[in-house]
Amino acid sequence: MKGGGGGKEVPAEGEVSSKQRPKRKCLQWHPLLSKKKALDFSEEEEEEDEEELEKVSLESPEHSSQTPECVAMEDDGEEDSSEQRARRPMNAFLLFCKRHRSLVRQEHPRLDNRGATKILADWWAVLEPSEKQKYTDMAKEYKDAFMKANPGYKWCPATSKPVKSPTHAVSNVRKKTWSVPSNNTKDIPVAKKVPKTDSTPQLNFAMADPTKMGGLSMLLLAGEHALTAREISSSNSQSGVADVAKHTGKSALFQLAEISSCPPQLVEGCKNSECRSAAAPQTEVCGLSQPNSPDLPSSCMQSPLFQLAEISSSDSQVSISEVKQCGQSALFQLAEMCLASEAEKLEALSSQPAMDSSSLCAQDSAPNTTPTMDLPTLTSASSSPTSCKKKKKKPSDVSKGEKSPGSPKKPCKKRSSSSSDLESLTYTIEAVAKGAWGSEEMENTRKRARPSGSPVLQPSTAEKKKTKLKVKKQLRTKEEEEEKGEGEDCKTLEAEGSLLIHEAELKFECKDEADVKVDSTEDSEPHTSTAQQSKSVEPASPLPSKGEERELEAKPVLMQTEEKEIEPKPEACGSRKSERSCKGALYKTLVSEGMLTSLRANVDRGKRGSMRGTMSESEIGWTDESCNFSQPAASNPKKLKKSKSKEEPVPGNLGKLEEEFEKKFNSLPQFSPLTFDKKSTAVTKRKKANVAHPLENPTSNKGPSPSQKKTLFHKIVSKYKNKKEKAGTLDKAVAQPDPTASDTGTAKADSSSASLSTETRKTGDVPVGSQKRKARKSKITHLVRTADGRLSPAEADKVKELTQDQDGKPLTHETLCNTESCSTDPGPAETDSLPAFFSLAALAEVAAMENMHRGQRAVAIAAEGQVKDMAPQTPVLISCADQ
DNA sequence: CAGAATGAAAG
DNA sequence: CTTTCATTCTG
Numbered sequence: 001m002k003g004g005g006g007g008k009e010v011p012a013e014g015e016v017s018s019k020q021r022p023k024r025k026c027l028q029w030h031p032l033l034s035k036k037k038a039l040d041f042s043e044e045e046e047e048e049d050e051e052e053l054e055k056v057s058l059e060s061p062e063h064s065s066q067t068p069e070c071v072a073m074e075d076d077g078e079e080d081s082s083e084q085r086a087r088r089p090m091n092a093f094l095l096f097c098k099r100h101r102s103l104v105r106q107e108h109p110r111l112d113n114r115g116a117t118k119i120l121a122d123w124w125a126v127l128e129p130s131e132k133q134k135y136t137d138m139a140k141e142y143k144d145a146f147m148k149a150n151p152g153y154k155w156c157p158a159t160s161k162p163v164k165s166p167t168h169a170v171s172n173v174r175k176k177t178w179s180v181p182s183n184n185t186k187d188i189p190v191a192k193k194v195p196k197t198d199s200t201p202q203l204n205f206a207m208a209d210p211t212k213m214g215g216l217s218m219l220l221l222a223g224e225h226a227l228t229a230r231e232i233s234s235s236n237s238q239s240g241v242a243d244v245a246k247h248t249g250k251s252a253l254f255q256l257a258e259i260s261s262c263p264p265q266l267v268e269g270c271k272n273s274e275c276r277s278a279a280a281p282q283t284e285v286c287g288l289s290q291p292n293s294p295d296l297p298s299s300c301m302q303s304p305l306f307q308l309a310e311i312s313s314s315d316s317q318v319s320i321s322e323v324k325q326c327g328q329s330a331l332f333q334l335a336e337m338c339l340a341s342e343a344e345k346l347e348a349l350s351s352q353p354a355m356d357s358s359s360l361c362a363q364d365s366a367p368n369t370t371p372t373m374d375l376p377t378l379t380s381a382s383s384s385p386t387s388c389k390k391k392k393k394k395p396s397d398v399s400k401g402e403k404s405p406g407s408p409k410k411p412c413k414k415r416s417s418s419s420s421d422l423e424s425l426t427y428t429i430e431a432v433a434k435g436a437w438g439s440e441e442m443e444n445t446r447k448r449a450r451p452s453g454s455p456v457l458q459p460s461t462a463e464k465k466k467t468k469l470k471v472k473k474q475l476r477t478k479e480e481e482e483e484k485g486e487g488e489d490c491k492t493l494e495a496e497g498s499l500l501i502h503e504a505e506l507k508f509e510c511k512d513e514a515d516v517k518v519d520s521t522e523d524s525e526p527h528t529s530t531a532q533q534s535k536s537v538e539p540a541s542p543l544p545s546k547g548e549e550r551e552l553e554a555k556p557v558l559m560q561t562e563e564k565e566i567e568p569k570p571e572a573c574g575s576r577k578s579e580r581s582c583k584g585a586l587y588k589t590l591v592s593e594g595m596l597t598s599l600r601a602n603v604d605r606g607k608r609g610s611m612r613g614t615m616s617e618s619e620i621g622w623t624d625e626s627c628n629f630s631q632p633a634a635s636n637p638k639k640l641k642k643s644k645s646k647e648e649p650v651p652g653n654l655g656k657l658e659e660e661f662e663k664k665f666n667s668l669p670q671f672s673p674l675t676f677d678k679k680s681t682a683v684t685k686r687k688k689a690n691v692a693h694p695l696e697n698p699t700s701n702k703g704p705s706p707s708q709k710k711t712l713f714h715k716i717v718s719k720y721k722n723k724k725e726k727a728g729t730l731d732k733a734v735a736q737p738d739p740t741a742s743d744t745g746t747a748k749a750d751s752s753s754a755s756l757s758t759e760t761r762k763t764g765d766v767p768v769g770s771q772k773r774k775a776r777k778s779k780i781t782h783l784v785r786t787a788d789g790r791l792s793p794a795e796a797d798k799v800k801e802l803t804q805d806q807d808g809k810p811l812t813h814e815t816l817c818n819t820e821s822c823s824t825d826p827g828p829a830e831t832d833s834l835p836a837f838f839s840l841a842a843l844a845e846v847a848a849m850e851n852m853h854r855g856q857r858a859v860a861i862a863a864e865g866q867v868k869d870m871a872p873q874t875p876v877l878i879s880c881a882d883q
Numbered sequence: 884c885a886g887a888a889t890g891a892a893a894g
Numbered sequence: 895c896t897t898t899c900a901t902t903c904t905g
Contacts, residue, residue: 088900093889098901105903113903114887120902121888136890143891155892155899 086150089142092135096124099665138665 090098097120104116104123111119124132147153 088891088898090900091890094901097888101902112887112905113901114885116904117887117889117902119888124889139890 086146086153088153088155089146090139092132092139093121093124095135095139095142095665096120096127096132 097117100120100123101113101116104119105111105113108115108119127135
């Protein structure tokens with residue numbers, strides 16, 4: 001266990017199943033996002049304001065300070081020594097590559113990565129500006145977050161580069177790189193720390209994971225409450241207290257996360273967790289807490305976890321009761337923050353986690369009936385994690401089954417019996433508080449917290465937020481449907497955040513309206529959810545999702561769209577069902593999102609891995625994928641399946657991190673290969689049918705106007721096509737952008753293109769010849785932009801180049817289209833017309849070029865005619881093209 | 884480990 | 895301007 005070896009082994013295992021590489025990837029990937037980082041990330045992204053980062057920073061100190069051993073395994077290394085060097089954030093293109101590479105690979109199974117990269121580059125070039133924008137934004141976000149996390153990060157380490165050069169170093173570094181650099185903490189002075197309590201309207205993605213989300217959300221919510229409370233209580237103490245609290249809070253979460261995440265290295269994980277918990281909580285917490293009561297809460301939280309960990313690890317029974325209490329208290333606190341409902345969850349968490357884990361592990365699980373079960377289970381969970389992936393259903397079943405039995409002992413029972421959760425909660429809380437801390441201090445804190453935390457107080461805030469959220473939601477919805485606004489990256493995040501908030505709100509509402517009555521179903525749900533959350537740790541594999549689904553029974557498969565989920569929630573909130581549904585929905589949402597992302601990623605990978613073998617299906621695969629991609633949410637179910645098959649990659653930790661990252665990722669639009677394919681070709685023939693509908697929903701279109709324009713463009717194209725009769729060159733390009741508008745057209749185009757494409761380029765052509773950095777994109781853009789009306793020689797050259805390089809690739813088309821769209825409306829202003837025309841002209845040129853290649857000049861001419869219609873100047877362009 | 888791509892940053 | 899490095903993964 002302990003040895004480092006163990007740690008490594010774990011990953012290997014996971015990977016092994018699918019591939020070696022994947023593992024690495026995972027690791028790398030994770031590392032980047034690495035939990036800590038992820039946290040930061042989320043925070044940043046979600047709210048730029050918040051500075052929860054500090055928490056991280058706080059955390060790190062703890063770790064570093066103590067538990068050298070433990071640390072060593074995971075974080076320490078990073079934190080302490082090396083972590084300095086984080087991996088630089090990916091740029092837009094890289095993001096794009098990452099996201100689409102799999103697709104490319106599928107398309108061209110044989111192609112090696114380099115080729116794939118080339119293709120990707122082509123695609124990238126083709127991408128619409130808007131599309132790119134998203135990636136760019138994300139990259140930027142990423143970067144910003146990264147920078148925040150690592151204030152003093154330098155892209156170029158100095159030549160020597162401490163970290164990376166060495167292989168091992170690299171691996172290590174990578175893993176942790178992003179993680180929270182101790183430096184950061186240090187660097188970033190705590191300055192921020194306290195700041196915000198604001199609630200965080202959007203929290204999001206940082207917590208992508210269900211667990212985290214819950215935790216985070218709670219944290220956030222609590223944060224305010226707690227802070228307030230703390231402040232009050234701690235008023236005497238320094239502001240530092242707040243920090244501490246945060247710290248502790250975070251650490252606790254972190255620990256949980258770790259534990260959960262630890263799966264890969266069961267033993268190690270346990271150890272780590274233990275170590276950490278021990279180190280942090282005890283030392284810090286204890287120390288802090290002891291001195292002043294103010295911190296108690298935090299300490300409590302940690303302690304419980306810690307204890308659990310310890311217990312699990314040591315098996316020693318320790319004082320379970322205490323633990324429970326602590327856990328409860330901690331949980332309770334959280335719950336308070338969040339709400340009673342959450343409290344329940346928490347309790348469940350404390351107790352259930354084990355269950356889940358056990359169920360997950362399936363191993364012995366045998367959750368013992370003994371009271372201690374929790375602990376043991378936990379242990380098992382931590383240990384089993386590795387194998388965790390496996391089971392899906394079990395968790396739910398087990399959890400349910402077990403729960404009832406288990407409930408007896410622990411607080412869990414509440415849920416079953418819980419006539420009124422609130423009461424029970426309160427009771428529990430009180431009991432816990434007393435038991436755990438009899439001190440008045442605690443009470444005070446608690447009181448404060450409670451009041452604040454209690455529905456009454458919060459609601460106001462919540463409501464406000466709510467409204468906001470709602471608005472946002474609405475907007476978002478609109479956007480999605482209409483696509484009106486350019487999709488902001490944040491959207492997703494916001495959405496998530498909103499979800500969280502909603503959760504909170506819902507909870508509040510629910511409580512207010514009706515106490516939480518627990519129906520049998522409810523019980524199961526909450527538990528499950530809890531379990532899941534706790535599990536969150538786990539990789540988000542399919543299980544969770546399944547569990548969620550089941551839970552949601554009431555609401556069958558709403559999960560698909562976030563929006564849907566969200567909407568329902570609010571409404572649902574009102575009634576019990578709603579409550580349930582709310583929770584379920586929330587969980588679902590969270591999980592689904594998280595899961596989705598993870599799943600998706602997994603799927604991709606897995607697909608790739610497996611798919612390769614069977615490429616013949618490329619079509620199908622594409623379709624599916626495209627669909628999935630297009631609708632992330634919707635795809636959940638599918639993903640689950642897939643993911644299940646291949647989830648390996650994500651152990652617990654990674655899952656979380658990945659999720660976060662992935663989320664963002666997901667938010668990024670994925671273009672269906674088809675779109676590109678058209679251009680590139682390759683499979684095409686069959687696809688056409690599939691292709692018909694636009695794949696990319698997610699991003700959907702960037703702007704409304706574009707779509708229209710596109711339509712226009714499309715029309716033109718279609719005409720062009722018709723004239724051409726099947727030339728289809730242009731078509732390819734167009735397809736992607738317009739989802740709805742040009743379906744028919746697209747389809748046709750596809751078919752036509754297919755024939756062409758096949759002929760023209762078989763593979764895609766990889767050979768674009770971009771070995772050097774072409775700057776096509778820039779050039780193109782340039783070209784487009786230049787709206788003098790005329791092409792400057794250079795431009796012309798560029799154009800030629802493009803055409804040649806691309807072999808008549810459609811790429812340009814899209815770009816052009818976009819530009820065109822931008823300029824749009826020829827009618828409006830003459831000036832505008834010019835640009836538009838320009839783009840058209842460019843298009844025409846391209847087409848012409850292609851045609852020429854093919855020897856179909858006539859077509860080109862025809863095209864010209866059309867273009868001409870559009871813009872009088874066409875002729876000139878044409879002439880250029882001819883040249 | 885090289886290498887294909889692009890982008891961002893640093894020198 | 896040039897170099898470095900981020901990601902991915904085959905050969």
